[in-house]
Every structure is written in structure tokens, then in C-alpha cells.
Amino acid sequence: MKTSIKNNGLLRNFVVTVLLSSIAFMTQANELSGAAPDFTLKSNQGKNIRLQDLRGQVVMLNFWASWCGPCRQEMPLMDVIYKKYEKLGFTILAVNVDEDSSDADAFLNSVPVTFPVLYDNDSKVSELFDVDAMPTTVMIDRDGNKRFLHRGYKEGYEIDYEKQVNKLVRE
């Protein structure tokens, strides 16, 4: 391609394309679409829980581990949201990814929560949801569709969680 840089409009357009796409990716891309994949996991409430069975309810799916500081930090805050919206047809499923569930149970003994905790010891469900950050929270609407995604946890995220739950329960 023997063109001089100076007058290369094609090159300039190319540069703009790359720059624009980079910037687009840098902004918060936390809206999702599509059906949430179905799964069944054993829970800390005795019985197994299947996602499909919760159709009609808003589900906040949270992936956490006992060894993850920010995960531990948000658990009690999630419990506040759970208690507030549960009767409006809302539940939280906290999928624990510890290889050894006793670590998770030890944590829950000192920081108890009232929502169901599911055990994903071999990370099958984490893979299914393409989890790429710890913690990860996926908001699923009453039709079983993925709507919002949160990667990681920083102080203040729980405000967004509540806003989204509020919105989804009113749909």
C-alpha cells in the first residue's frame, strides 16, 4: 500500500475507528440481554435450588468466595436488600465458589445471612455465566432474562443493586 501518511484519509479513518471502539469499551458496559442459563445447585437450606423454578421472581445472582475481601464486605449489605424486597417476589442466590465449602460455612457462622447460599465447588455455574471478576452480580428479571451485570464490589455498589432490584420488581 504505497500511500504517504500525510494524505492517507483511510489511515486516519482507521485510527478514529480504533480510538472510538476503545473509548466505547471503557465506559460501563453493564447491561445484559438474553436468557440466563439454567442450573441446579445444592443450597445451605437443605434442598437443591434450580434457577428455572424461580421464574416469576426477580433473582439477584451473586458469585462470591470466602477468600475474597470485597465479597465478604458486601454480604451483609445484600442481606438488607433481601429483607426489604423479598415479599415483592425477589430473592438472592449467593453462589459460593470455594473449593472447600467449610471455609464458606465458617464465614457464614460469623456473618450470617438470610438469603440462600448455593455451593458451586467445581465452578460449573461460574463457567456457565462466564464469571470474570470476583465478586460478580447478575440481575435476572421475572422472565428469566439477564438484565444487569456488576463486576467486582466497591463501596456504593449496593445503592445500584437496590435501584436495579427496585426497577425489576415493578416490571
Next chain:
Amino acid sequence: MQKVVREVVVVVTNPSTYSAILGKIPSTTSIMPFFKVFFILLITVNSLLSSPVALAGTLPVDSVDILHHRFDGGGMEIDGPFILVRKSIGTQVSVNGHYYIDSVSAASIDVVANASEYTEERTEVSAGVDFLHEKTMISTGYTNSEENDFKANSVFLSIGQDFFGDLTKLTMGYARGWDEVGKIESDFSEDVDRQIYKLGMSQVLTKNSLMGLDIETISDEGYLNNPYRSYRYFDSDNTEFGYSKATEVYPETRTSTAVAMRGLYYLPYRASIKGEYRYFSDSWGIDAHTFEVLYVHPFGRQWTLEAKVRRYSQTSADFYSDIFSHEGANDFLARDKELSTYTGMTYGGGVTYELGQGIIPHVNKLKLTLLVDYLKYEYDNFRDETAGNGPLDAGKEPFYEFDAWVTRASITFEY
């Protein structure tokens, strides 16, 4: 993510977007510098994107660490407290500070040979800040150390960045130090200026292993010897010892580089093993190798035992000699045993007891640690002059060696 890609493509292929943006890009004749700037931007953006969307690292945990340290050996007894505090302010900033004391009562080989016993205290304080933004951590701090004949001040700045899904962490640091070397009951005062450059990388290799690589270059300039220390030279006029002493003469500069590699492996039954190797070389001709192996074995959730072995060996500085042929034999003359050829072995063990959340209100973790190390240094070309029995022994005394016990007892609170 897919939805966003589609939207971007629509935006980008729409001609009206182009005319709006292209109008703002510099004209064709000045496009080259624009490319350079853009390329740098692209690299930066690439590194930001290597973990999708603006994720962040975590600040250090709030903690209070109280240590009592003790060194006992080689005729020296040094002990004191070391208190380290870390506190986060908001979600992006963490401040830290430490207070350290060395309370010295020494009759080391250097002191016994040259002067009488003394007691001395060194106090060190520091203050620092860590600032976290997304995946970048910027740290800075200031340290001051004072004793009755030595003052040191230093500042540092370092930047750390996580890449590749948090599998890689790169750190770069720069530090600057200023020392004031003095002598008790004297007006003597000289300065040292120091610059330190550091580069570090830690890399997750597998689910069960990680490695680290560190490079550090230190450059000193100024009065680099110890004002109390002398070299010795054969002196037939001295009928008592066969040698005489004179003040050491050191070069005014020293540049050194250290490169270290470390690896950590997680053993399937829950234990870890760490191996380290460091190579050191400097402009004074010193070459040193350090090897260390550490084994950590937890028992249940609360108890952890550890054991380590370390081997240090170095070859002497070019201008070092235990005894010179005559006064002023070289341009530079040193008899500091730390610049000689020697080997140091450490055998260490430790026990840690931990209490997790829930036992003490507001405290997430309480850790009690006891570490004991046995050090043994054997010198190959530094002799124990106090073991000489007259001028015939000059330069033939047995080589010096010493051992020491180092004890560290600490209590750590994490919030």
C-alpha cells in the same frame, strides 16, 4: 458486551460521526506527531482493556502490627518495638505509618577491637500514602531515622499496575535518600546521597503457583565508610601487635544492582513452599548470592508452622583486605568485615496463631506470631584480631565467625 460492539460499529460507520470528529483532527501535514501520540494512547488503552471494563484492585487491609524484635549475637544485643499502622480513608486512599526503635548495647568485634562498650538508641519513623485508582496503585512515603551519630531521611514513589485479568502485577519505584554521618563527641559530619530504582513483576503461573522477579539498582555518593572503623597494616615498629591502624579510605561512589527471582508453590494438602534466589553485584567488586527456601504448613484454621533455610555468600570488595602491607598501600583501603569474603547461614522456624472474625468485635483477624532464626556467619578473609597473642600472630589470627539468635514476636490486628 456483544450489544455494545454492535452499537459502536453503527456509530463509527455513520458518516456524520466522521465529519464531526475528523474536523477536529490536526491537518494532514502534522499527522505524524499525532500518530506517535495515538500509538502511546493505544498501548495505554490496551493495557486498560486487558481486564474488561474499568475494574479495580484492592487497598491494603486496615491493620495494626506490633512487633518486638531482638538480635543477640556477635557481641551485640539489639532489641526494641516496631509498630506499623495502616488505615484506609474512603475507598481509594490508605495511609500508613511506622515507629521503630533499635536499642543497642554492643560489644561487637568492631567495637571491642577499637573502643569500649556502648549503648545507643536508633529511632525510625515513617509516614506514607497508597492511592488506588482502578487497577493502578500509587504509593509514596517518607522515612526518618535518627541516632546520636547518624541521621537518615528518605522518600519514595512507586506505581503498581495489574494486567491480564490480574495475573500480572508490574511495579516501578524510585527512592531518594540523604544521610548525615557523624561521630559522637565530635564536630565530624559528612553526607551521603542515595538513589534507588526498582522494578518488580509478579506473575500468576497456575492455580497453584506464582512467581516474582525484582530488580533494584542503588547508587550512593558521599562519605561511604564508617568513621569509627580503621584498616590495619603491617608495622614492625609496633612491638605489641605487629600492626598499626589508620582511618579507612573508601570511594565516593557505589553503584549496585540486585536481581531476584522467587517462586511460590501450593502443595495439595494445603501447605506452601517458596524458593528465592538473588544475585548482587556492585562497583566495589562485591558479588553475592542469596538462596532461600521457606516451607509453610498450616494445621487447621488457626495454627501455622514454618521453617526456612537461607544461604548467603559474597566475595570481597576490590579494596578490602584484612591487613595491608603498609599504610596507604592503595588508593582505597577497607577492613569492614561486611565487605570481606564470607558465608552466612540462617536456619529459622516460626509459629502463627490466628483468630478469625467474630471473636473480638470489629476485628476481622487477630494474629500472634513467633519467629526464631539462628544466624551463623563465617569469614574467609577477615580475621579476629583479638585472638592474636603478639606481633608474630599479626595477619595469622584465626578467621572470625559469629552466630546470633534473632527473635520476632508480634501481634497483628486486621480490621
Next chain:
Amino acid sequence: MKTRLIIGLLLFGSVGVSGCTEFKPWVKPYERNNLADPIMSLDRHGAAGSYIHHVYQAREGARGAEGGAGGGCGCN
């Protein structure tokens, strides 16, 4: 030649951009169980750790490259 080089670099860069957004770390964030274990920390002992480095620096000719931090949970 220079043009080709720059175009090549930009193409590489853009592949890098799209490649990186699809970057799949070979150890997933939820697989960091063992790496996040405190026994896998390069710096387990805080104050006690920096003290022993000070002991060695005072008695040995070598200095520097004593170690940093890394690994861990990779959270957030």
C-alpha cells in the same frame, strides 16, 4: 516502508484491542482459591518481614530486590 510499518503496528494494535477485550486469563477469578490463601502470600509477615531484611542489610554487603507483593485474590 515506514507507512507499511505504521499500518502494520496499528493493525496489530487494533487486533490487540479486540483481542484484549476477549482476553481469557488462564486462571479464572473464581479459581484463585489457593492463590488467595494467606500462605501463598509473598509478604506474609508485614513488620516482622521487613525487620529481618533490615537485619541482613546491616550485616551483609548485598542490598535490594528483597521482594514485593502479588498473587492474591485478584478481587474487584
